[in-house]
């Protein structure tokens with residue numbers, strides 16, 4: 001298998017048929033993602049980032065073109081491509097442990113013993129530093145902790161690809177920074193392939209191997225790709241004064257606020 005084309009998106013078009021008529025959301029999307037690569041998707045509101053992520057997740061099918069993961073067509077949702085949403089989507093009546101265990105059981109229930117399932121669940125809780133919150137329910141923990149449970153649940157399923165739709169969007173700046181650092185460590189340890197939607201330019205530069213920038217909708221496409229050549233592990237404090245970091249940041253800002261300055265008013 002060619003690891004450089006782990007996710008392979010070719011000629012993807014997405015057209016929605018709504019009551020108001022036909023809406024062409026994405027056009028001519030061509031993108032390959034290498035195994036172990038961290039990709040962020042950035043672009044103005046309504047340009048089609050979530051639409052593209054949902055296509056990779058298999059939650060929707062493209063109008064035209066093809067999406068492959070590990071050489072197989074993405075034909076529907078699968079635990080091998082788990083998704084973390086902005087609003088964690090935990091089940092409120094289950095504990096943190098049970099929320100993660102549910103996903104673990106779905107993937108490994110047929111092959112693993114009960115003890116192994118418990119081990120996997122506890123390992124995922126430990127990975128995000130929430131061992132002590134095992135028996136708590138979502139309403140008893142903070143927003144940042146909920147998001148960590150969501151990430152743990154996704155990672156516990158040992159997905160080939162981790163898909164994240166603005167996972168830290170609803171968090172305060174400090175919690176967000178903390179979770180970004182944790183995510184960097186986790187991804188380094190698990191060598192996951194990640195595609196993440198974000199609005200945050202600093203987040204994109206800090207986390208990404210490549211930043212994929214979408215043009216404004218309708219009919220959005222990939223405008224430019226920034227290749228972030230900064231060695232890992234990355235340290236946010238040191239990076240803040242790194243000339244390369246500033247240059248990448250400026251390149252993204254230029255794209256968003258000069259080249260794509262005026263998002264189409266009726267794109268939403």
Ligand SMILES: Nc1ncnc2c1ncn2[C@@H]1O[C@H](COP(=O)(O)OP(=O)(O)OP(=O)(O)O)[C@@H](O)[C@H]1O
Pocket residue numbers: 016017018023025043044045046047048049050051052217267268
């Ligand atoms: N199911 C749908 N039916 C009709 N139009 C849709 C549907 N899903 C998305 N769209 C439209 O496609 C465009 C892209 O939407 P999408 O949610 O992917 O944007 P986004 O870049 O993720 O936005 P945001 O940053 O605000 O979350 C928008 O104009 C949206 O209204």
